[in-house]
Structure formats: C-alpha cells, structure tokens
Amino acid sequence: MPIYPKKERQIFMIQLIRGFKDILPGEVELWQAVEKVARQLLEDFGFKEIRIPIMERTELFARSIGEDTDIVEKEMYTFPDRKGDLITLRPEATASIVRAYIQHRLYAKDPVQKFYTIGPMFRRERPQKGRYRQFYQINAEIFGVQSGLVDVQLIFFLVTLFSRLQVSDVKAHINSLGCPKCRPKFKTALSEFLESVSDKLCSNCIRRKDRNPLRVLDCKVPSCREAMVKAPSILDFLCSECKEDFDEVKNMLEKLRVPFVVDKNLVRGLDYYARTTFEIQAESLGAQNAVAGGGRYDGLVSELGGPDIPATGFAIGFDRLTELTGLDAKQFYQKPDVFVAALGGQSRLAAFEWVCAFGNQGIRAELDFGGKSLKSQMKQADRLGARYALIVGDDELAKREAVLRNMQTKEQISVSIDGLVENIKGIIIAE
Ligand code: ATP
Ligand code: MG
Numbered sequence: 001m002p003i004y005p006k007k008e009r010q011i012f013m014i015q016l017i018r019g020f021k022d023i024l025p026g027e028v029e030l031w032q033a034v035e036k037v038a039r040q041l042l043e044d045f046g047f048k049e050i051r052i053p054i055m056e057r058t059e060l061f062a063r064s065i066g067e068d069t070d071i072v073e074k075e076m077y078t079f080p081d082r083k084g085d086l087i088t089l090r091p092e093a094t095a096s097i098v099r100a101y102i103q104h105r106l107y108a109k110d111p112v113q114k115f116y117t118i119g120p121m122f123r124r125e126r127p128q129k130g131r132y133r134q135f136y137q138i139n140a141e142i143f144g145v146q147s148g149l150v151d152v153q154l155i156f157f158l159v160t161l162f163s164r165l166q167v168s169d170v171k172a173h174i175n176s177l178g179c180p181k182c183r184p185k186f187k188t189a190l191s192e193f194l195e196s197v198s199d200k201l202c203s204n205c206i207r208r209k210d211r212n213p214l215r216v217l218d219c220k221v222p223s224c225r226e227a228m229v230k231a232p233s234i235l236d237f238l239c240s241e242c243k244e245d246f247d248e249v250k251n252m253l254e255k256l257r258v259p260f261v262v263d264k265n266l267v268r269g270l271d272y273y274a275r276t277t278f279e280i281q282a283e284s285l286g287a288q289n290a291v292a293g294g295g296r297y298d299g300l301v302s303e304l305g306g307p308d309i310p311a312t313g314f315a316i317g318f319d320r321l322t323e324l325t326g327l328d329a330k331q332f333y334q335k336p337d338v339f340v341a342a343l344g345g346q347s348r349l350a351a352f353e354w355v356c357a358f359g360n361q362g363i364r365a366e367l368d369f370g371g372k373s374l375k376s377q378m379k380q381a382d383r384l385g386a387r388y389a390l391i392v393g394d395d396e397l398a399k400r401e402a403v404l405r406n407m408q409t410k411e412q413i414s415v416s417i418d419g420l421v422e423n424i425k426g427i428i429i430a431e
Contacts (some may be wrong), residue, residue: 019124019133029332030322034165035118036268038138038316042162045153047116047140052096054120058086064304066270075123089122093139094297094313095304102306111144111309118318123408130288130320138321143301148245149278149294152252154314157293158230158280159240159258161316164325167282170291172253174278176246177267178238185239187213193231195379199226217265233264242275244251249276272299276312282324286416292322302339336366337388337428339381342373344394350417357421363428381407385430390415390424 008323016022023031032423039049056420065071068333077089090096100106106113108304109213118138137235140157142150155172178186192208194201195214201209202221217228238246253260268277277295285291294314301309338358342351358365366384374391381389392402400417404424415423 015321019127021132025330030327030329033327033332034322034325037164038161042116042140045157047114050097050100050115050117050220052093052100052117054090055087055098056090058088060095060099061088061091064098064156065161069310071123075125077122077124091121091123092138092315093117094141097141098304102301102304107307107309113143115364116140130285132319136316138316141311143311144309148249148276149232149252151312152249153252154312155278156256156258158314167324168284169284170280172258172280173263173266174237174260175263175266175278176235176242176275177273177277178234178242179274182237182239182242186234189232193209197227214267217267227267235264245275268295272297272303274298274359280425284324285320315403333366335385336364338365338390338424339365339384339386340365340390341381343372346394347392347397350397354421361425363425
C-alpha cells in the first residue's frame, strides 16, 4: 500500500521538518573549515576516529543517559521499526561509543583508547536560536585513565580548539561530583536542604527532589536558581582522594593558563558520573551559552556490561561553534580556477574534455553547456569569480591554440593546445 493515499497526492511544496535545517553552500564552507581544524587537532592529540550508527536500540540510551533525564523523558525520537523493536535516533554519541568499546572488546589489547566522532544528534526540544532538533556534535572520549590530568587535557584541548577557531570570551566552568564513596553524604544533605525550600521549587524540581535531587541544582528556572543559592556544595563533602584529584585539576589548569571558574551547581544526574565535570560557556551566545560539556563517567562501561574501566569525554555543540567562530565563510568559498569559454561545436567538445581533465588534475574548471555567446560566457566567468578564462573557438582549435585570460589583470596570452591541461596547471600552481 502506498504510504501516501492517492487522492491526497497533490503537488505542494514540502518543507523541512521543524527544528531541522539545511546547511547550504555559502555556509557549509564554514562548517568544513571548523571540522577540518577540529579533526586535525583531535588527531594531533592522539584521538582516533570512530564512526557509529545514528540509530541504536532505545534501551542503550535509556540505560546510559538515564530514565530520569530530559533527554530520555521527553526529547528522544523513538519509534518501533517494522518488526516492532524500539529504536531511537541518537541524542548523543557517548552511549554508542561505549557500546562499541565493549562489543568489540577494544579494551582487550589496551584499555587506554581515545576516540572521536563528528555527526548529527537528534533531540525533540523546542527549537530556538542555538537549539535544533537535528544538531551536530564533535565528541571525544578517553577510556582507561583514572587520572584527573586527562580531564585537564580535555579542557585544554577545548580551549585550544576554540582559540584556533577565533572564538573569544570562553570560560571553563568546572566542578567535582565526588565518587560513590563521598557523594551519598552530599545527596542526603542536599535532600534535607531541598525539603526546606520545597515551596520555592518548580513542579519539575518537586518531582526531581525525590527521584534525583542532584538535578535540581541544574534547573534553569529563575526561582529555582534563586532557591538554590544557599544549597550545600558538593565540594565540602569530597573524600580525601576526590579532593586531591580536584586540587590537581585546578592547579594544572592554572599552570596551563586555562581560564576557569568553579561552579558548584554544575552537575550530572547519574550515578556513573564521577569527579571532574565541566562545561565551556561563551557569553556571546546568549541564553544557550554552553558550547561544550563533558566530564568523567567512570561507572558507565561496567554499567553497560563491560569491565570496570574509567572514562571521560566531552561533546561540543558544532552548530553553536559555527556561530561563534571568527572565521569567515567567504574566505573558504572555492571559486573556479578556470572558466572554459568555447565557441562552436568542435571547441565545446574539446572544452568539455579539458574540464574533465582539469578536475582530475585538481584544477577547478567550469564550462557553459548552453551555447551562450562569448560575451555572456565571460560574464558568467566573472560572476563565478573564476581566476582565468580559457577561450577557444573552432578557428583557434584548427590552429591548435587557445587564449588564456587573467580575469583580474585582463592580461591575455596564447597557449598551445598540445599539453594544454598540464601547461595551465603549471601556470595556476606557479601563481
Ligand atoms: P543544554 O543545557 O544547552 O540543553 P545539554 O546539557 O543538553 O545542553 P549536552 O548533552 O551536554 O547538552 O551536549 C553538549 C553540547 O551540545 C551542548 O553544550 C550544546 O552546545 C550542544 N547542544 C545540545 N543540545 C543542542 C541542541 N538541541 N541544538 C544545538 N546544540 C545543542
Ligand atoms: Mg539539553
């Protein structure tokens, strides 16, 4: 049966889905440039690319992100496939990377592994500036190292990347979430505090305060924020190992001259998170000011059925990063090196062959297929911003020569048709 009933089939403009977007030429160059810089820096820091599917069993996200989070509660695109199995468009990448790490026993040879991945994520939230339903992330994860120094390395990486991308006014917000040894005491103190301010909390937080009190610290509702100013700080509850770890993180960040603030309300709601957690914020972004978030999730690998291996990582919001970068898309827009203007049937065929050969040689070449006059072909070359025009007519072809015009200086030279592609490549490269 057709998915669309026949009588309803009519011609109308189909628009993209709300919260989704196209990234068109003119803008995509900026995305490519940002990705290129990020990829290079990730490789320089020893991360290996891993590509994971964009769909997984719903259970993977429910278990790793947690039933009690905004993402799982209300943001996931979940649907039964044709056999009725529940699948979800990935809202983040860490769960899949951990799954792959366990499934392929990537820890067997060496538990220390560093991965990165870049791609689309899907969350059905209210679309607004900086918040889309399909958005992109750059993800990095480090497995197998317990030391807080690798958390510092991740933060240092982010700050370095942002500076290369000419993003200004970014600051790292950091906190420690303690460990399963010291966090329960904090949770008890927090719960007591929440009871005392419960009349000031939003309805979501009233629910959270019993199910997952840490998440109240993260609430963005102004009245909750105000009520939480006097909340106890987890930093006062850290055990000696966690305190030592957090001191080392802060000292090393200072040593590396990474600007940071300690933010006691920066939390993650799940038990497998531990110790360092961080967010990179950019003031210029306005309300959605987090451009990257991350932290240590020591318990997740074993939670998902793998061995007890610590891990830490981050996710950068690619869309927000492109809004922040000082790089200019125009600077990366690739114009044709040469526009081949042909007059006459024979010349057009020759021109077509050259254009194919140019492409093969890494020279960007364009041609008019519509039989336009020389004048309008030259106009087209101008409009496209071609550096050179190569002009050939049937008479020139018979004499085995063509004219190469520098579109900027208007200088023209005669070039032989024998070895033409190589010749012109030489001229263009020499420039
Ligand atoms: P937020 O508080 O903005 O909702 P989050 O805690 O849900 O962020 P993470 O899951 O930590 O976000 O994702 C890391 C980064 O991905 C964020 O810092 C942000 O830059 C980006 N991001 C998250 N959700 C979206 C979205 N819907 N659209 C665009 N970027 C997003
Ligand atoms: Mg969110």
